[in-house]
Amino acid sequence: MKIAVLFCFFLLIIFQTDFGQNEEIPRKQRRKIYHRRLRKSSTSHKHRSNRQLGTPQTTIFTPVARFPVVNFDYGMEEKFESFSSFPGVESSYNVLPGKKGHCLVKGITMYNKAVWSPEPCTTCLCSDGRVLCDETMCHPQRCPQTVIPEGECCPVCSATEQREPTNLLHKQLPPPQVGMDQIVRKAALQSEEDEAMKEDTEQKTETPESRNQRQLYSEGDSRGGDRKQRPGEERRLAHQQQRQGREEEEEEEEEEGEEDEEEEEDEEDPVRGDTFRMPSRSPLPAPPRGTLRLPSGCSLSYRTISCINAMLTQIPPLTAPQITSLELTGNSIASIPDEAFNGLPNLERLDLSKNNITSPGIGPKAFKLLKKLTRLNMDGNNLIQIPSELPSTLEELKINENNLQAIDKESLSDLYQLVTLELEGNNLSEVNVDPLAFKPLKSLAYLRLGKNKFRIIPQGLPASIEELYLENNQIEEITEICFNHTRKINVIVLRYNKIEENRIAPLAWINQENLESIDLSYNKLYHVPSYLPKSLLHLVLLGNQIERIPGYVFGHMEPGLEYLYLSFNKLADDGMDRVSFYGAYHSLRELFLDHNDLKSVPPGIQEMKALHFLRLNNNKIRNILPEEICNAEEDDDSNLEHLHLENNYIKIREIPSYTFSCIRSYSSIVLKPQNIK
Incomplete structure (x- = not known):
């Protein structure tokens, strides 16, 4: 019996020791362990959801x-x-x-x-x-009630929790914790001060000096400032604060070697009911002139003021030199006065899209003081001309979906640092765009002029242009002089126009050395165009009326065409032969021939050793003969990974077993469904 009692007593001592050790774990360390477990559980849940959403075999x-x-x-x-x-x-x-x-x-x-x-x-x-x-990872808030503003993802303290205006641009230092002895002293001091105040009110007369002294005293009290202390009280408090500061510095030095995300999570715990705090006596940063007051529906995140869909009718008067980004999307703003941004001199990004701004409503000097502005978005307004005196620091200008009527040679002056210019969805054409309009744009690389009324390629394109987008216009021809000075151009998009192959000049772009991608989808092409650029890698010809691929049309290309998309055309068996793909056999990686009128597999497919992806679905193919797609003797040299043959008239059971021997995975061969006729 004694042995059993001693054994139980020994176990009790061990349990108490373990419990005490667990209690000695610092609060921050316990919180880190909790966050690590939370991240692991969320990550494993994400892996499970990814597996559940995986693409099925029949996809x-x-x-x-x-x-x-x-x-x-x-x-x-x-x-x-x-x-x-x-x-x-x-x-x-x-x-x-x-x-x-x-x-x-x-x-x-x-x-x-x-x-x-x-x-x-x-x-x-x-x-x-x-x-x-x-x-975005959100920091924990120190208030019991939080709300998530519209357009934001992180919660903020609700308005009812903010007892007094807070300077949003200057984050206050967290107040230090105070021991119980200081709380007792504070209560005693407060009682003495109350008695002194009572004696002052009982006096029948009051001098101006005493009144001023009492006002200063009360103001300091309301701001958490210094009060009169007992002899030696200030010295003791200062010594305790210094000691507390040293302890905080030591903790910060211990945490410097940890990961960044753990540092962000090491925020002070919210105030508990058993914890007392008092305002910090360390000096706070001086607030700017006038506390920043945001209109209803606006929020502040780091250096960005967001007023998205805030029902604003004018640009709010803000004075905040630290702000670098202002979002005013989706409001009812109709004008921009000259002084609109005087209080935001350091703006780098300004979004005014989806408003009702008109050209007469913009002051001539509205943007003049924004010496650091690099991105301006005015999509979806009612502008009829480009605003004047835009900052020369602009690198991106978007005026899509407006009502621009003209661009003269002064409209884009001084924008020599502009890299991206988007003017889609306006009323621009070669008639109202001056040939010298783009001349000042020495750095322009990306130009979007889609959804306008151009009948020819705009003249005077800058030599620095790399990507040109002219979809949804009325372009009918491409002349020899269109790209004479654009030696850096890399991408040209001309889909949804009215171009015919005989309206493309032989010397229009054949000598371009950097032109790799051309999109001529949804035009009026009957043949694959000849005289394509030597450097072409990607050719997109979807949705035309192409009936034939001329022989040797790709023979002059170096290093060779890699991507050819001919879906949704009228190609038939007699529209191509072995020389149609001459020059591309060694380079072609993807070939789309779906939604045409083919009755058999085109010749030469098995010779395309670099081919990874072949689409022949939605044709009229009835039979797949041996060695039309795979060469049994050269299976090891094939790179074909994906094959589409669905929606034809193929009898799957009659296909020989070795027909697709060169394809590495049978799951990437799509044969079903087939049409029945």
């Missing part, structure tokens, strides 16, 4: 695109998804890749290292042709 396999999946520890995984997510849904065919290193996002080319925010909580980066997105 149409199309060219693989990489989309990053961001987990909470800022790691990056690459999730492979097909362009088509459901059976029977064709890809968007928006496949013009653009210049190497750039990213194509929803039809818009993003330059390498470009940063944008597709959603309030997400920031994306173009990194060497790959889109990397990261989710």
Whole structure:
């Protein structure tokens, strides 16, 4: 019995020791352990959801695109998804890749290292042709009630919790914790001060000096300032604050070696009911002239003021030199007076899109003081001309979906640093655009003029242009002088125009050395155009009336065509032969011939050793003969990975077993469904 009692007593001592050790773990360390577990659980949940949402076996396999999946520890995984997510849904065919290193996002080319925010909580980066997105991590708030403003992703303290106006541009230092002995002294001091105040009020007369002294005393009390202390009280408090400051510095030095995300999570805990705090006596940064007061519906995040869909009728008067970004999207602003941005001299990004701004409503000096402005967005307004006296620091100017009637030679003057200019959806044409309008733009690389009324390629394009977008116009011909001075041009998009192959001049672009991508989709082409650029890698000809691929049309290209998209045309068996693809056999990686009138596999497919992706679906093919796609003797040399043959008239059971022997995975061969006739 004694042995059992001693054994229980020994176990009790061990449990108490373990419990005490756990209690000695610092509060910040326990919080870090909790956040690590939270991140691991959220990451594992994300992996499970990704597996559940994976593409099924019957899904149409199309060219693989990489989309990053961001987990909470800022790691990056690459999730492979097909362009088509459901059976029977064709890809968007928006496949013009653009210049190497750039990213194509929803039809818009993003330059390498470009940063944008597709959603309030997400920031994306173009990194060497790959889109990397990261989710915003929110800091914990120290108030019991929080709200998430519209257009923001992080919670902020609700208005009812803010007892007095807070200087949003200067973050106050966290108040230090105070021991119980200081609380007792503070209560005693407060009682003595109350008695003194009572004696003052009982006096019948009061001198101006005493009144001023009492006012200063009360103001200092309301601001948490210094009060009269007992003899030696200030010295003791100062010594305790210094000691507390040294302890905080030692803690910060211990945490410097940890990861960045853990440093962000090491915020002070919210005030508990058993914790006493008092205002810090350390000097606060001097506030700017006038406390920043934001209109209803606006929010502040770092150095960005966001007033998206805030029902504003005018630009709010703001005085905040620290602000670098102002978002006023989706309001009812109609005018911009000269003094509108006087209090925001350091603005770098200004978004005025989707308002009712008119050209007469913009003051002549409205943008003149913005000496650091690099990005200006005025999409979706009622402008009839480009605003005057824009800052020469501009690198990006967007005036899409307005009512621009003309561009003269002075409209873009002094914008020698402009890289991106977007003027889509206006009333511009070769008649009202001066040939010298683009001359000042010495750095322009990216120009969008789609959805206008051009009948020819605009004249006077700058020599620095790299990408030109002219879709949805009325262009009928491409003359020899269109691209005489654009030796750096890399991408030309001319889809949805009225171009015929015989209206393309032989010397229009054949000598271009950097032109790699051309999109002539949805024009009036009957043949694949001849005299294509020597450097061409990507040719997109969707939705024309092409019946024939002339022989040797790709023979002069170096290093050779890699991507050829001929979907939704009228190609038949007699429209191509072996010499049609001459010059591209060694280089062609993707060939789209779907939605045509083919009755058999085109000749020469098995000789395309670099081919990765072949689409022959939605034709009239009835038989797949041996060695039409794979050469049994050279299977090891084939790179074919994806093959589409669905929606033809093929009898699948009659296909020999070795017909697709060169394709590495049978799951990437799509044969069903087939038509029955």
